[in-house]
Amino acid sequence: MHLERATPASRDIQLMATCLCDAFFDDVAQATVEVLEHLGCTVEFPEDQTCCGQPAFNAGDWNASRKVVRHGLSVFKGDKPVIVPSGSCAAMNFHGALLEFEKEPDLPAVQQMAGRTWELADYIVNGLGVTEWPGKFPHRVALHRSCHLRGTPSGEAALTLLNSIEGIEVVPFGEAEQCCGFGGAFSVSFPNVSKAMGQLKVEHILEVQPEYLAALDMGCLLHIGGIIDKENKGLPRLHLAQILRDALKG
Amino acid sequence: MVSPKTFQQIDKTARDMERGVHDSIHNGAKVTSEKRYATLWHDYPDPDKLRELAGKIKQHTLEHLDEYLPKAEAALKGNGAQVHFASDGDKANEIILKIMQQNGCKKMVKSKSMVSEEIHLGPYLEKNGMECLETDLGEFIIQIDDDHPSHIVKPIIHKNRRDVAKSFEREGLGDYNDDPETITRRARQFLRHKYLEADVGLTGGNFVSAESGRIVLITNEGNARFCMAATKIHIAVIGIEKLVPSDRDLALYLNLIARSGTGQQLTVYSQFINGPKAPNQPDGPEQMHVIFLDNRRTDVLASDCREILRCIRCGACLNVCPVYRQAGGHAYRSVYPGPVGAVLSPLLAGSRFPELADLPKASSLCGACNEVCPVNIPIPDLLLRLRDKGKREHAKAASAGTPPMGMYALLASQPHAWRGAMVMGKTVDYAPQALMNIVPAAQAWTSVRKLPPWRGGKFRHWMKSRNKAG
Structure with missing residues (x-):
């Protein structure tokens, strides 16, 4: 499901901030820009961007989803790498969209976009060849393995970066391969199963007493965080980009 | 905590399952998954x-x-x-x-x-x-x-x-x-x-x-x-x-x-x-x-879900599936349960497809099934294709509880309206809901989870102000 891309990747990039960062998690998008700029990237943020189309794609409304994807294609023009601080939105670009455009005449445009889309950690480690991160982050961090990283190099890349930070302790927890239960519309249409999955995930994470929960996808963190907050468990969440940015400051 | 309201049969089965039955299924599936992993990677x-x-x-x-x-x-x-x-x-x-x-x-x-x-x-x-x-x-x-x-x-x-x-x-x-x-x-x-x-x-x-x-x-x-x-x-x-x-x-x-x-x-x-x-x-x-x-296997062979016929019936996808672990096999109302069943059963049902069109919806698309499948069936892709089929064929079982995507698609293809909605999100109800596609069922979300504060447009504002300053 993951495409081979030319490396080293260009540092002249377009940022796809994702709708969740647009609506809720502005600091994640901001941290992403700061991290990319630290790496010497020139960040272009196409103003007309909205969403990758994943909500409708997963819900089965491919007509609606294609409409949104087509809008995205018109916004992210050119051949700069498209950097996405979300495993699932990136996978929408390089996998999901290919599925729903299989029989569409504009499939080549989707393929072109797929071929230059990178999830953030994958871009840093495999696109730019950066495997060591400067600064300090003296905390215990549990890293949630977001499902859309399966079959991509992003999970390994994130671990490489985190483990290279001075002072950090990445703590493993039980049943890490299990989904948190978000799944977009799934969390709404199957609320009881979703809840049970989320609570199981939270139990496993809290068991190892981390100071922070980290992930590469704000969808997962919206869901896991929502349960943590509803149950007043008080565990703060950070996107990988925020840890990298904070390490630079530390 | 109150159980959230649900319109999906598999979700209802999970909700109403006796604790003892749930534990038998959950533990049985989990232990076998772990054994599978240990043996394969050891050998x-x-x-x-x-x-x-x-x-x-x-x-x-x-x-x-x-x-x-x-x-x-x-x-x-x-x-x-x-x-x-x-x-x-x-x-x-x-x-x-x-x-x-x-x-x-x-x-x-x-x-x-x-x-x-x-x-x-x-x-x-x-x-x-x-x-x-x-x-x-x-x-x-x-x-x-x-x-x-x-x-x-x-x-x-x-x-x-x-x-x-x-x-x-x-x-x-x-x-x-x-x-x-x-x-x-x-x-x-x-x-x-x-x-x-x-x-x-x-x-x-x-x-x-x-x-x-x-x-x-x-x-x-x-x-x-x-x-x-x-x-x-x-x-x-x-x-x-x-x-x-x-x-x-x-x-x-x-x-x-x-x-x-x-x-x-x-x-x-x-x-x-x-x-x-x-x-x-x-x-x-x-x-x-x-x-x-x-x-109907030849029908499946002629469809865009033919990869499901590779299945050798090992059950690994059931054991690893978080939905199967919560809902058990009877929830799938067919001979083949779990992720493989969610693809195969609606296809083998022929004209009775609409009755089982909810099965492909019963997945967070986490991909664990694909990861353990001994014949590498891209089950999540096939589930998605069947979701598309269910939508195109107006299967009621499939759409129950899924928010409509029309408003979201409209908003997400009109950048001015989108940006407006982002800023107005706090006061205009439809904006955040359309975004998160929880329109008719916001309660289903918030009954078990909190939503973070709405901060629509903040990042765009920051990006703009520093571009100006720069």
């Missing part, structure tokens, strides 16, 4: 490469079924077997009944066969005056309980030994005793006589080599062998997708299926059946009949 440096290869060989076989099926037929006939083709379940049942009637048979012993469940063979034979006894311990318990299997490999994963002990006591198979060894001993004692009394042994087939016509059967109880030991006739009813090109390929599949299904290196018994009793052999069935069943 092979890169099991994923094996899964990919096994997937390719199966896919190749399916795409050349028009060549391999006649080849298998010829080889089977050469071995002395009689070959039948059944276009659907009714035809297969008729063929089986006819074989029994023509040979004056009354009693059948049956080794576990998913296909016979699929075509409802047991009830059909009983209706026609035949006795049909399940001999796989789990299936035997299902039969005496008048229950349905809830797992492909472990049909009674939803029961515990106390449940089984009660059933045995009720059926007059001894006093209450929930010691597994005692239960097994009692079942064995009961079944041994039945094997001797039976005229026909019915099995499925895990693999059929097109090259040699060898049928491969794997079991852990040896019951498939007993079904053929004393009976005059062996009938194997097999889906047309069970072919592999040659005997050589079996090494790969036998090594994968046991490790994937139960975490064993090999199952206890692997049988290679080369035909009926040869003249110089003292025992064995005098007749062997092989029934190749289509039952």
